[in-house]
Amino acid sequence: MGNVLRPASLETEQACLESTKKEADNTTLVVLRDYPPPDVSEPIYRVGEKLQVLSEEGSWWKVISAVTGNENYIPSNHVAKVYHNWLFEGIVRPKAEELLQLPSNRVGSFMIRNSQTDRGQYSLSVKHRAVKHYRINRLPNNWYYISPRLTFQCLEDLVSHYSETADGLCCVLTSPCLSHNSNLNLTNQPPPVLMCRNRFTWDNVDRSELIKEDAVGNWENDDSLLSFGVRNSIASYLSLSGGQEDKSNKSSRKKKSKSMYGFPMSAENNMIPTEEGYCEE
Structure with missing residues (x-):
């Protein structure tokens, strides 16, 4: 200081x-x-x-x-x-x-x-x-x-x-x-491991498979990208929602929130003079 x-x-x-x-x-x-x-x-x-x-x-x-x-x-x-x-x-x-x-x-x-x-x-x-x-x-x-x-x-x-x-x-x-x-940069480092993952899309999810009673139990040995916890949460949510889907929510979810950035006001009176006018060889 x-x-x-x-x-x-x-x-x-x-x-x-x-x-x-x-x-x-x-x-x-x-x-x-x-x-x-x-x-x-x-x-x-x-x-x-x-x-x-x-x-x-x-x-x-x-x-x-x-x-x-x-x-x-x-x-x-x-x-x-x-x-x-x-x-x-x-x-x-x-x-x-x-x-x-x-x-x-x-x-x-x-x-x-x-x-x-x-x-x-x-x-x-x-x-x-x-x-x-x-x-x-x-x-x-x-x-x-x-x-x-x-x-x-x-x-x-x-x-x-x-x-x-x-x-x-x-x-x-x-x-x-x-x-x-x-x-x-160490030249003798091994090359990075490439992870290949299946392409996942929600369009391929069968809602009936998500909410059936024994779905969570069957998922434990599934090869899906969804984890056990995520699947369980989805099943609980869909069972409570009763299958009613509000299409208007889709468009609202696509809206991105706008961030506001404040810019400082001019502080010319508080600026420190630079060396622009003083020459060095």
Whole structure:
């Protein structure tokens, strides 16, 4: 949650940053451009693909793809480190837009990246109708804010807050960029079992068979798709209804209820200004 401005020690801020980047044992990378390039050969890793680091060997990473399971080497200048799934290291603004606009991302997908204009500062990039960018400012007490009325001790708190409410952003933060692109597909899994079932239609149901006294007993060994409980319920209902069928109920059952969706009123006065007017190289 957000907080009013209050003093915070440098040690607290440093501990918060260390917590943000303390994933050395499980380093995640994101591919910034296809490798090898398509004009050289068929790419092993493609832009936006998530990788898990196996080892670092000079300017090369030995990695395994979290998407395909391919294990190989990739140059360090083709990837960027990702912390907590949403803090992308060394991503420039155009590359952030490219990654967020990949099909695997939905509205509200986001990333936090280093600001290129202000050293030590961050920017929040969010996918909406277009990709929106918000400057994350840092106060003298080492707290963060997008809107001056709401400050956060660390980036995790900021992300947590805007994941619950837009509070001036273009939309609520829904999921980290490329988070749906990181499930390992195991190639040695057995094929799924296909279940073949008989086609069932109510037109083939004989009402006299449903309501006769010994019907339930005879159904126990039947090959029908209806379970014992369902059959028993149908038989009870038909016996009570006396066989009278109201055709008008058929048409009424076909009517679908309409759902009403309320749309929020315009909140232009409460919107946080974006970085659209501030350029990054």
